[in-house]
Structures are given as structure tokens and as C-alpha cells.
Amino acid sequence: DAGVIQSPRHEVTEMGQEVTLRCKPISGHDYLFWYRQTMMRGLELLIYFNNNVPIDDSGMPEDRFSAKMPNASFSTLKIQPSEPRDSAVYFCASSLRRYEQYFGPGTRLTVT
Amino acid sequence: EDQVTQSPEALRLQEGESSSLNCSYTVSGLRGLFWYRQDPGKGPEFLFTLYSAGEEKEKERLKATLTKKESFLHITAPKPEDSATYLCAVLITDSWGKLQFGAGTQVVVTP
Numbered sequence A: 001d002a003g004v005i006q007s008p009r010h011e012v013t014e015m016g017q018e019v020t021l022r023c024k025p026i027s028g029h030d031y032l033f034w035y036r037q038t039m040m041r042g043l044e045l046l047i048y049f050n051n052n053v054p055i056d057d058s059g060m061p062e063d064r065f066s067a068k069m070p071n072a073s074f075s076t077l078k079i080q081p082s083e084p085r086d087s088a089v090y091f092c093a094s095s096l097r098r099y100e101q102y103f104g105p106g107t108r109l110t111v112t
Numbered sequence B: 001e002d003q004v005t006q007s008p009e010a011l012r013l014q015e016g017e018s019s020s021l022n023c024s025y026t027v028s029g030l031r032g033l034f035w036y037r038q039d040p041g042k043g044p045e046f047l048f049t050l051y052s053a054g055e056e057k058e059k060e061r062l063k064a065t066l067t068k069k070e071s072f073l074h075i076t077a078p079k080p081e082d083s084a085t086y087l088c089a090v091l092i093t094d095s096w097g098k099l100q101f102g103a104g105t106q107v108v109v110t111p
Helices: none
Strands: A005-007 A010-013 A019-024 A031-038 A042-050 A053-056 A065-071 A074-079 A088-095 A107-111 B003-007 B010-014 B019-026 B030-038 B045-050 B056-059 B062-066 B070-075 B084-092 B099-101 B105-110
Touching: A005 A088, A010 A019, A019 A088, A019 A107, A031 A074, A042 A065, A042 A074, A042 B099, A053 A065, A074 A088, B003 B084, B010 B019, B019 B030, B019 B084, B030 B062, B030 B070, B045 B056, B045 B062, B070 B084
Parallel strands: A010 A107, B010 B105
Antiparallel strands: A005 A019, A019 A074, A031 A042, A031 A088, A042 A053, A065 A074, A088 A107, B003 B019, B019 B070, B030 B045, B030 B084, B056 B062, B062 B070, B084 B099, B084 B105
């Protein structure tokens, strides 16, 4: 299996622009998670899905962030408009039932 | 409030010098405790899951143990390739699969 796939790996954008991060989970996994990692706050859960349905989005910072999972093999995390404080590494992870989560390589986002 | 605390924040070891990392937790109900390894520029890599006090898991030079209030990750005779940040995370009873991560311990093993 290829593992969790994320794209792009790096994204540099200007403040105010829309950013879309993409994730392909491991085939057969029914949970998908979006995390953000910074030096100051560590690894934070933003939102997670079970069978393509959002279960808990309490970690989403504000309305500028949105996530979708249109099918079992694809999810997006969108930031509109982006701000410099959104700069971080964003990880996608997937799991089978509620067991161990497998992480993707991450997307390093820089907002100038 | 549920909390996960890892210590020390950083650890520098000589090759072959065994040591232990600590993960203490105060949660309402533990369903599982997970250990991950993270290399610079990469996503966390799953190592172990522990479900009940007294349980132990081993993988090469790593051994994880669990009590009712904390978990230890023992590194026996480490090698430079064991250098990484080690993260622990807890899955609590009512969390529906939501992991709460500690801040991690950065381990550096020198030859």
C-alpha cells in the first residue's frame, strides 16, 4: 500500500489567497483526520471524518477553515482567506475503526 | 481537563546508553495509549498501542510499558538512527477516535 498521500508537499501563498490541501487515505480505512503542527502548539486535531461524515470539527480554528470528504478516497482542507498565522505543517491521517492512525508526509504551508 | 505530559523535553544519549521516556496522563477514561516516532520533515510513524495497565510491547530496541497513570518508552542500547522525536497520544473513552497528543521528547543519539 502507498500509505496516506498528501498534496502539495509545500505551498507558499500570499495573505488573502485561497489554499486547498488534498489527502488520499489508505484504502479501506474508515476514519480520516486533519491535524496541524506548529512549534508553539504541537500537533492539534482540526477535524475528523468517519465513513466520509464529519464527526468532530471543534478543532477548526475559525470559519476560514473548511474540510470535505466527497468519497472514501479523497478529502480536502481549504483555507479562505489565508493569513500568516495559518503557516504550519498540515497532516492527514487515516485509521481502520478507532485504532492506530497512519499519517501522511504533510503539507508545509507558508503564508506571506 | 484531560492532559498528556511528556518528559523530558529533550534527551541526548551516547550510542549504547539506555534510557527511558515518560508519558503521564490524567484522563477521564483511557481506551488506549499510542507511541509514535517523528523524523524531521516527516509525518508521525506509528510504533505501539497499549490498552491496559501492565501491558508491554517491544520492537527492536524499543519497549513500551503502561501503568494506570503513565507510560514509559525504554530505549535499549540506542543507535544514531534512533534519533527522532517520540510522541505519545491517548484515546479517551468518549472521544470517538480523537487522539490527544503530548508535546514529544526529542532524542538525539551520538556515535
